[in-house]
Amino acid sequence: MRKPRRTLDWKEYENINKYASSEKRLKKFSTEGYLKVALIYPNSYKTLAGNLGFHRVFEVANSIPGVSCERFFYDKRFNRFYSLDSLRPLDEFKIWMFSISYELDFFNLMDILKKLRIPLLVHKRGERHPLIVIGGPLVTINPNLFVHIADIIYHGEAEVNLSHLLNKISESLHKEKEKLLKKVSELENISVPILNKMAHEEAIYRDVIHDPAGSVFLSKFGEFGDVFLIEVGRGCFRGCKFCTIGNLYGYFRPIRVESFIKKVEDTLSQIDNIRDFKMGLVAPAVNDHPKFDEILDYLERRNIRFSLSSLRVDKIDEKLLKGLLRSGQNMLTIAPETGSEKMREFLNKNISDEEIYDKVSMARKLGFKKIKLYLMIGLPEETKEDLELSAKMIDRISSMGFNEIVISVNPFVPKPGTPLENHKFLSIKELLEKQEVLKVKLKNVKVNFESLRESFIQYKLDHLDSRKSLKVIQVFDANGKQETFKLLKEMK
């Protein structure tokens, strides 16, 4: 293992060591496999640790005989990028596997390649360069972003094909890159752009109902602290028109209660002090689980504290709220999206105003002290009246006596693959005007507006075709991020 020589590199090394040594590993993996794979999350350690999908890829890759997979994350100050698992630098790995969740991570991915002097464009890389594999939710949203960078694009969920992919790579590791890529291109759900092989199949893991993903390490530096994350379902049957999960990520697969309990019990057997244990239940809408009552009963019986990644307002009930209060949660988070019932109907988010008020008031009466609401602006056909209805909803909820009310307002970003994909992203001027309507009406409430600039960049990246994505990569390579933002702004 090479140790840093420069002071700057030592700083980076120590920074990574700080996170690595904070972790409690629930599963231990060897770092001495024949095929050494770097799994790179081009975002902070905090988001890496809070991303259950990332935990799962790490676990799946390490369960393949002969494979050692190690984790890396991004920080703009880093130059060498050391592994969280062995503290080896990234350039000692031949296989670099990126997991991309968010649009802006695209720039971080390119920054990592640039810093380590790896040509961004696939046709400029040779035998001595690492093999670049790219997968994750953003690949599902817009694979065009990656066709000029990736040697291999991985589509869909890790459990379906990752073992086939890494086995193929392992078998052909000492062959020329072209031969290796030809072998890999035989696989379903895998694209090899340089060989013009593009895959469009769905890769859905059906057996997840018996085999839920759970955290494989815990750290106080994670987004949710050292909470054990576990999934209770994948996919969503609701089909809200703006949502990628309901339209792109496969059908609804609720986890079997027996499998959920087994996973939790296995984890508890490794925890020293169960009283400190807290769980985060993860699903697109956790309380849509058809046997959610049984899950709540189990958590109560075992006296386990829990929180939820997200919930359906209309399905909130007393039992759930009391369970959350027992777990020390006094903030209710809901996403009505808009205060206009007509607009919610249009979006296919069929929840009435009365249902929202009933459930929020139930939470208040039971003892919830804080509430957080997610709203959108810039929806198709949205009028000033719709925005005023959002303000009215907030007013009414404010009057229920919460100590704190937090409003998060996001501009609507039309996502590819959803029924609203062809709607436009409003101009910054139009969105600012809409923000103003809310600000005027909500003088006494704290409203957090999501960055319009970042949302605009997201929109542009989501809809880039392959020709434009090439231009974006070239400009980033030559002139950096700010010039790329300018280019995206000008692009029609």
Ligand code: SF4
């Ligand atoms: S917004 Fe929520 S309920 Fe609607 S489709 Fe998406 S995940 Fe499902």
